[in-house]
Amino acid sequence: MLAIGVEAMSMLSNPTFLFYQFMNSISLGMNLFIIATGLTLILGVLRVINFAHGAFFMFGAYVCWSTVTFLGGAVGSFWLGVVAAAVVLGAMAFVIERGLLRYLYGREHLTQLLFTFAIVLIVGDVAKMIWGTDQYNVPYPHGLGGAVDFGFAKYPSYPLLLCVIGLVVAVGMWLALSKTRWGRIIRAATQDREMLAALGMNVPLVYTGVFVIGSALAGIGGALAAPRVAVSPGMDATIIIECFIIVIIGGLGSLWGSFLGALALGFVTMFGTVIFPDWELVLAYILMLGLLLWRPWGLFGHEEEEPH
């Protein structure tokens, strides 16, 4: 087994291979970031650990498949599928937050945890009722099934595009959060919601809005992942763990924290599987543990103050 690692080490001196792995790491990181950023947003504002985020991701992939299939795979149908995933997940999140979740804000974390876990099971079963247990294939969007030639190597266009989309989402979220009035309100809600309410802000509306946007991002993440993986029950199995690792590394509620966390996880996964093939499963956890020992509040998080 050790020989495999040594063989891979010799590969690391191959520049083309390094380039591939570098790009693989970034595209995996960016796909994860789009999903995890929704989770961290919800966690930061609502203080709810939303276990259902992974199930929303899967649901988004299914919605995308249905849209593409309904439109007969026409040009642009994939992008409509991404929009549809955002809209459907946003609507679902609206109903869940307004109808159920809001009654649990004052409760202890365990109740909320159980609630979101129940949502995982319900969403999973609803998906099974609608789409059955079959696996589905979403083709690459038109013109993106090939590769871009960099001269010294080719890299597939679709994952390249994911890198760009991840960056756009990051910058867009940052602008929205730092430059707009609603962004400031959301940031204020992460700091001190009582004060925000005392200032006459409609805090419940902020909560609904954040839950809807966060869940829509999970849906978008699922739709964007769909062309690269089989859409099927169980595709949400590992994503929620990966998202939690990212959120913990980055610091709860931090946008750039989850951006860096996602990239770190991308690099650790891609290079870890090559250099330490036997340790593939635990590398991400080692990364998380090491960081927790060093900075328990994550890269960009803040030390929790005692509630006053």
Add this chain to the structure above:
Amino acid sequence: MKRLIANSETKDKLGARTKVAVAGAAALSVALLSGMGSAGAADIKIGVLYPISGGGAIYGGPAMRGHDLAVEEINATGGVLGSKFVTVARDSKINPAAAAAAAKELITKEGVNVILGGLASSVGLAISEVARREEVIYIATIPKTIKLTTSKLHPYVFRTASNTDFEGDAMAQIVKKVNGKKLCDIQLDYAYGHDLGDGIAKALPKHAPGANIVMKLRPKLGATDFNAYITQIMGAGCETVVSGLWGNHFVNFAKQAAPFGFFKDHVYITGGEIASHEVASKLAGDYPDNVWSNTYELWYHSPTGAHKKFQARLAKKAGTNATAMWPVLAYNGVMLYKAAVEKAGSTDAAKVIKAMEGLTIDTPMGSLTVDAKSHQTNTGQFWGPMKKQSGEAYRRMEPVTFVPPPSK
């Protein structure tokens, strides 16, 4: 789209007379359940374990269809020794611990006469261990790890599936056929993957002595991102890939590898039934070139008249002519048990074991004989290249070659 329409129809139907229907269904199911519970002493209880939730449901669902078809046919012709077969189904998932617990419950609480099924090799080994301890017969219909019928063999376990040695041997023959020299071996990191890797390595010197495995990769079971492995294979400079990535693992691998031009530069020889209808229909136009694979059954290729009839019944049950591959495996398992009970004249485990050893039965895929020593049946598979068809996106195996188990 079809599915969406089908669902909206169901919804409409549900909308009308819902209350009456639900009440009726509830009453009926209570009646059925109580009927099952008290399952008269005369009934023969078949415990069956397939994954019917989560990722494995894609295979467990069709397998259950084949199982049900067999039980229906047997009961329609008067059952066995005057008794009816009654199925008690449980979810094995892709989880050895869950499957072992379910198997134990089937035996101790439900008192089943036999256990059939399993899908993942790790699950098959777990069920087999329970069967050994509880002294109940287990017929593995899908798990292929060689250990089930070698190092972990015990009197109560039988297998109607192929195994990793048969599969590895057939793959080595194809390596020879395509003149493969530098091979990369990519297998899932669990019982099936490891044993198939061993099976290939054992058979290569026999069939393709000029071929060398230059790289071994072991992604984990359930992996969805194969990019790190794809780039390693590309960096290793092998022209042939041998693999056992099955189901969604292959779908994901193929989708991620194709844009690199991977399948233009590599011949991809794979076990794990990638030639089955399940995979071919799902990938359709995205099915890659240069793939050689295997399958137990093909709806478009009838080797026997019995298969033609079986496939027609299955098509009727499934509502489509293009039927899945997994049903025939579950079907054959039930039929083997039936034949053994008939021969033994009893459901007593010791007598049925004795009857099953050396037993030959006719199946839709031809005759099947249980080896008295290894408890392995001589199950062969179809192997061949997957060819693009004119006028349809669906790939078919062409030519179809039946590869029998290697002679000892």
